[in-house]
Amino acid sequence: MDTLLSILTTTGIIIGVILLFNLMIFIHELGHFWAARWRGLHVDRFQIWFGKPWWKKEVNGVQWGIGWIPAGGFVSLPQLAPMESIEGKADLPEGLKPVKPLDKLIVAAAGPVFSFLLAVVFAVAVWIIGKPVAESVGTTIGYVQAGSPAEKAGLKPGDTILEIDGAPVTKWVGNMEGVTELVMMGERDTVDFLVQRPGVEKPLLIKSGYELPDKKWYERKAMRMVGIVKADPCVIGSVLPDSPAAKAGLKPGDKVKAVNGAPIMSVAAVREASKSGVPLEWTIERDGKEMSVQVTPVLPSNWKKGARDAQPIAGTLWASSFDRTQLEHPTPWQQVGVSLKWMGDTFQKIAAPKSDVGVEQLSGPVGIGSHLYRMFSSPDGWMMVLWFAVILNVNLAVLNILPLPVVDGGHVVLSLLEMIFKRPVGGVVLEYVQTGFVFVLMAFFLFVTFKDFGDLFGGGSKPSEELPPPVFRSADA
Template sequence: MAIITPILVIFLVVVIFNIIIFVHELGHFLAARWRGLEVERFQIWFGKPIWKKTYNGVQYGLGWIPFGGFVALPQMVTMEAIEGDNMIDKPLPPAKPLDKIIVAFAGPLFSFLLAFATAFIVWGVGKPDTRLTQTTIGYVEKDSAAEKAGLKPGDEIVSIGSNKIDSWAGNMDTGVVESIATSEGDKIQIVVNRPGVAEPVTLNSGYKIEDTSWYKRAAMRKIGISYKEQVIVGRVLENSPAAEAGLQEDDLILTFKGQPALSRMQLIKAAEAGEPTPITVKRGSEELSMTLVPRKPMAPNDDKTAFGVGFKFDESLVSDQIVHPGPWRQIVDSALVMKKTIQLVTSSESSIGVDQLAGPVGIGKGYFDMLTSSSNGWKLALGFTVLFNINLAILNMLPFPVLDGGHITLSLLEIIAGRPVKARVLEVIQTGFVFLIFGLFLYITSKDVGAFVPGGKKEPQEMKFEPSQ
């Protein structure tokens, strides 16, 4: 049963992908039929068909390359290198520019309509509010960009750059993590409310980007801060310093070296530094004092020190609300996300590059994670489908050859010039762009796959401790 569930989820993800592609291509197909254009093939995925059937003069098929789909329309631009040789030998009258514009626009329109229909469902059933609602700093790493900028534990972050902050993570425009990662320029302006200070404090921070292996995506910008939380003990390893000190699961750590315990990072960093750490914990109704003395675990981690304690997530920091955003609000928010993504990828001031985009593998993994995350995972997947379809519609409207926006642009130029671009020249240009897009697709997919491959730094393994002598 443990294997069957992932297989069913993967099958569901494939079905979702196919529905999204089918609806987009259906728009082109129906518009071509309406405008009287000849339709040769309607195929989901590229490449030679692994399944095909001809009905009413149209070949329907499923290709072997699991990417995209097409409707073969010989009166528009032929794409023999990708779609295969033309099946119709008879001469066909050229399509009118207006007809080509309508057919090209119909695909993005149907993607938009699918997004809108899905948004109505999300409006009705709702979706989880996944934001990490804390906005107060609990830990500032020593010698980090944040410390150099003057940020302190207890600071409540009000804004980062132009973004008003309402959460630590979970929203591209209002989350601390996302706002730092997507910031532009050499300095990040951060406004905080500081205890004991009447006016907001404005600070300018640098950032750090950790090194990653060549086959992985570049890391995002970080400044070295963590959120304020209740530090709750989780698993305590046998024979570890934490076990020998008397720590137990569900203990609430109140103080750390005489200071309030605001983040698990205080203990983690103390362990890495090999520092004896006096703490106070609350267990039930009583408070206990103890000292954690770091000790090297057995190999393979004998080059580090640790207390041998895990931590539980502070559930109070996550909103458990089900929100019901209106359909148009979802559409607008999705379009704004796409706009910002394009802006960041094309900006020389941003650290976000093409390798941060997700291809089918990355998107599929996202769907898989959502559908297996919780009882409301399917609601998350519905909300993401709205974003996915809006992104698909906008991307296809970009004025590049091969894309629907390119067809529209060429048809408008044909109206202005009074004649079309030569078919052979246009096919060469379009084929070149197809291979360019496939190259980009393979590059992004390599980063998707790279996310599954351990590498670079040594992977952490289970710590084991010998009993102290």
């Protein structure tokens, strides 16, 4: 029964992702379609996805269809510009009148406008319903990885980060302004931290190096890391049966204050101490009182020794602050503004010569679909999907209005040139340019899709190699 429920849940999520993608495509193309009908242009086809249609039906002189390449859609408008390299040859009726450049401009811009309006619709829904946000406020370091660039630079648990590379920070993650994002997207040779250290009157400027974890050639290049983890109260959420923690008498709600006398400010520090598998003295707080218990971490009975990430653990599940969420209600314009800022920051980092952010960090339909799948799979994930849909549609609107061949912005530019010079751009030259750019777009699409699959299946993270949920036997602890 559980297996059947899991299959149905997974199937439902996949269908939800596909429907959301196609809704975005449909609304965008519907803008072109309605504008074309309003301005009197001949509409040959309306198709979701590219390639030869596997389903088609003619209604009122328009062929409606679904292609076999899941990478967008189109409304075939032969009077707008030659697009046979993408849309195929159109069946043109005789006696088509020339189209005014203003009509072309309106039709070309209608798709991005409709995408933007759909983003606003989703944004209004988020404004009313709310967006779950993890409690990531606070910039105090809770753990510094041994041997990491941060440790070598002198960063310590308890340091509160005030600025990174001159930019003030008030949260650990979020809106491209948190500690995590500013480290990842840095452009300097070092990551410059301004920190307030307990017992030290003036803030300290600490220049840290960074590292780029190794990746397989088919995966995306890793982003900058320095080896720090946010300070977080180590509160036990649950205790696994027959685990060392259960044998030690630990209970949900217990707060770990120290291990072997060393203050603990992050779950990562507890996990690191547990790796050795030797007896540990935990100082915990329960009902306002401190007490000490001895815990000897062991390898769960269903984990194979030597497997990736398999190490002794105490058998506690933690009530991390990142698991505790609150609902925010950002206005539609705040959401659109954040989406535009993210796009601008991303393009700026891609163009920056010293940034480690490159074109390969961009995602195609597979990567975006995978991200949506993870959102749908989480508690209240549908609310996060609504918020993410705002970002996706703003991106779709902006990218399509860029003044590039093939996309809508290119048609807008052609219409403006026709208005200025009183004649359309030469058809043969234009078709060569359009066809060339089609190959560029397809190459980019294949590249990011290849990286998407590399992230899904690469790096030794195949499902068959993942550790199962830990199970303990009475003899283990």
